[in-house]
Amino acid sequence: METLKVPVGISNRHIHLSQEHIEALFGVGYSLTKMNDLSQPGRYAYEETVTLIGPKGTIPGVRILGSARKASQVELTRTDTHKIGINPPVRDSGNIAGSPGIDIEGPKGLVRLNQGVIIATRHLHMSSEDAWKYSFKDGEYLCAIVPGPRGGILEKIRVRVNPNYTLDLHVDTDEANAYGLVNGQQLDVYSTNDQFQAAR
């Protein structure tokens, strides 16, 4: 099997907002200001941030990422959720049913989200061409080998295939800090855990 090397992209806590919530937080008719492009085409960071208010604490300066979503979604790390006192599940982006809510504060208003806070499953964005070339399927899990003094094997990496995706392994800051990963670092990924199954 040919080995695929993928670059690491580290995601900090962030929020995706619905158009309705953008207007509730920033004012009717407000349009967010694009700050920079992200690794995936059509996705970008906005200049605006919000404050998250949990039962035990607040997190100011939480970056809004776009484009706009049908339902608002907050992606935090476990470190964040301990700090503000909520206990969200590890989930794929978009799968928010039954997840905890949170209060969101913007300059013009407050939104009480009834659900939508998750800790994101680590995932690999991959083009259809790469998926075909390396025999990966959308939705399957990969594992990656992490070298170094905090090394190990990152399992349960969800593959996300789309014709427009750019190869990028998204982990959050907790994972980056624990495994000693830096942005752009190249890791070997494997399609199956065949070589590790004996240990399960």
Add this chain to the structure above:
Amino acid sequence: METLKVPVGISNRHIHLSQEHIEALFGVGYSLTKMNDLSQPGRYAYEETVTLIGPKGTIPGVRILGSARKASQVELTRTDTHKIGINPPVRDSGNIAGSPGIDIEGPKGLVRLNQGVIIATRHLHMSSEDAWKYSFKDGEYLCAIVPGPRGGILEKIRVRVNPNYTLDLHVDTDEANAYGLVNGQQLDVYSTNDQFQAAR
């Protein structure tokens, strides 16, 4: 090979102080107040805390752990070190040569540590009896299997053998948060990476 199950113990940031530094921070002749025992015999948490002052930020309420050391040592997570602007290496406890320093503030004084800040290597405390029974050697590396949605394999776990040690796998809060570990959780550990070497 018989599998050994070990309980996870999660270490938060903490500091070990020399007697000289205890007195510089808390006053001449000061004696710290024991708060509770830790998992290893003769080790305990004190009621007193200090503030760490780095180039980019401070961390208040850092717990002092005992007993007293010959040289003061600060054990932080990568999340902490990003916050206060220093870049310590991942090291075994006690191996502080060439590590960065930090300013420590107590109620009666300030200590400028020239070196002593590390991110601790994850390690497994083990009694001599267990080491003999399971054929582990002091100083060798183990790996552990982590189940769950943030699962994977924790490699580079340093074994520390002592007649008085109690079995305990020490990871820091970054590792616990990234791998989804909780205190007391039992993990399978393996003496060698034989079954994973094919991937290296």
